[in-house]
Amino acid sequence: MKTQSSTSPASTNRKNSRGVLRLVSTKDLSREDWLDVRKRGIGSSDSSAAIGLNPYKSPLELWLEKTNRDQHLAKPNPEDDTAPVFWGVVLEPIVASQYQRRSGNKVRKINAVLQHAENPWMLANIDREVIGSPDVQILECKTAGLNGAKLWREGVPKYVEVQVMHQLAVTGKQAADVAVLLGGQQLEVYRIERDELLIKHLIELERQFWHYVETDTPPPADGSDSAERALRLLYPEDDGEALDFSQDPTLNETFFTLKQIRHTLAELNQRESELKQALQQAIGSASKAVFADGSISWKKSKDSVGVDTAALFNDHPDLKLLYQVSKPGSRRFLIN
Numbered sequence: 001m002k003t004q005s006s007t008s009p010a011s012t013n014r015k016n017s018r019g020v021l022r023l024v025s026t027k028d029l030s031r032e033d034w035l036d037v038r039k040r041g042i043g044s045s046d047s048s049a050a051i052g053l054n055p056y057k058s059p060l061e062l063w064l065e066k067t068n069r070d071q072h073l074a075k076p077n078p079e080d081d082t083a084p085v086f087w088g089v090v091l092e093p094i095v096a097s098q099y100q101r102r103s104g105n106k107v108r109k110i111n112a113v114l115q116h117a118e119n120p121w122m123l124a125n126i127d128r129e130v131i132g133s134p135d136v137q138i139l140e141c142k143t144a145g146l147n148g149a150k151l152w153r154e155g156v157p158k159y160v161e162v163q164v165m166h167q168l169a170v171t172g173k174q175a176a177d178v179a180v181l182l183g184g185q186q187l188e189v190y191r192i193e194r195d196e197l198l199i200k201h202l203i204e205l206e207r208q209f210w211h212y213v214e215t216d217t218p219p220p221a222d223g224s225d226s227a228e229r230a231l232r233l234l235y236p237e238d239d240g241e242a243l244d245f246s247q248d249p250t251l252n253e254t255f256f257t258l259k260q261i262r263h264t265l266a267e268l269n270q271r272e273s274e275l276k277q278a279l280q281q282a283i284g285s286a287s288k289a290v291f292a293d294g295s296i297s298w299k300k301s302k303d304s305v306g307v308d309t310a311a312l313f314n315d316h317p318d319l320k321l322l323y324q325v326s327k328p329g330s331r332r333f334l335i336n
Contacts, residue, residue, distance in 0.1 A: 044164075044170070045125070047165075063218055064233060084148065091143045103189065107129060122170050130177065140177070145183065165195065178192060236330075237331070
């Protein structure tokens with residue numbers, strides 16, 4: 001077992017001996033109702049996004065979800081067997097079973113959404129409770145495909161560590177094991193110990209995010225693709241108004257810096273093209289070139305067959321009318 005840095009069931013809406021509140025039972029809860037419950041606070045899987053450490057979701061996108069503005073956001077289909085989320089659910093009991101076999105610890109499911117005793121907006125779903133062990137009380141099960149496994153090369157990724165620390169904060173427990181199945185065949189187990197200083201900092205950052213939710217104020221965008229999607233959803237259309245920011249020093253500095261960066265990027269792109277073309281000339285008709293610290297492959301892809309849609313529609317204009325679709329417009333961000 002590798003080291004980095006359980007909650008007993010109780011009746012719904014009552015605290016157990018450790019002061020943890022079972023907000024709602026999930027045993028017979030539909031997925032739609034479960035998602036609705038999650039909007040009442042910050043769950044453990046939300047925690048890293050709330051503080052800006054999730055590589056897949058920004059605070060702004062999470063804010064859209066918590067304020068019911070996410071109707072048009074793309075959602076993972078739990079029935080899509082090509083999606084990582086599908087296999088995460090399917091393989092969770094297998095990972096838990098193999099953890100039991102390897103560690104000797106017994107685990108059981110907790111069919112409830114748990115709530116922090118002092119901060120009611122802090123929620124948690126625990127994959128498994130570890131029974132009877134003085135050293136560890138929670139099991140978090142993870143699966144990572146070939147691409148996702150790269151994030152685990154140096155141990156538990158930060159966003160997972162934050163998720164588990166959130167669980168320890170909500171439950172009051174002292175340690176959790178993270179069992180991750182890498183590439184479908186390699187099981188690794190990591191121990192995460194409770195860190196009071198980290199938990200204090202985490203709660204403060206999550207409280208700041210929840211204040212954005214309570215005051216219906218969007219958090220700052222962070223430059224991620226997730227934030228880009230959220231902004232397009234939040235402000236899909238313009239209203240024709242022209243705003244004058246000429247007397248705003250902060251926004252003027254932001255605008256000036258953006259123009260400088262775009263100019264620098266244009267110069268870098270030009271230089272990149274020059275270097276690439278110099279190497280292409282040197283390689284000529286060869287398929288590969290080897291250098292002191294790497295290599296370049298320059299191979300022709302296979303020929304493909306396409307459809308000349310312009311000629312097709314010219315010869316059969318009725319087909320264009322029959323199969324045409326309307327595509328919604330999008331706002332263009334142009335700098336003058």
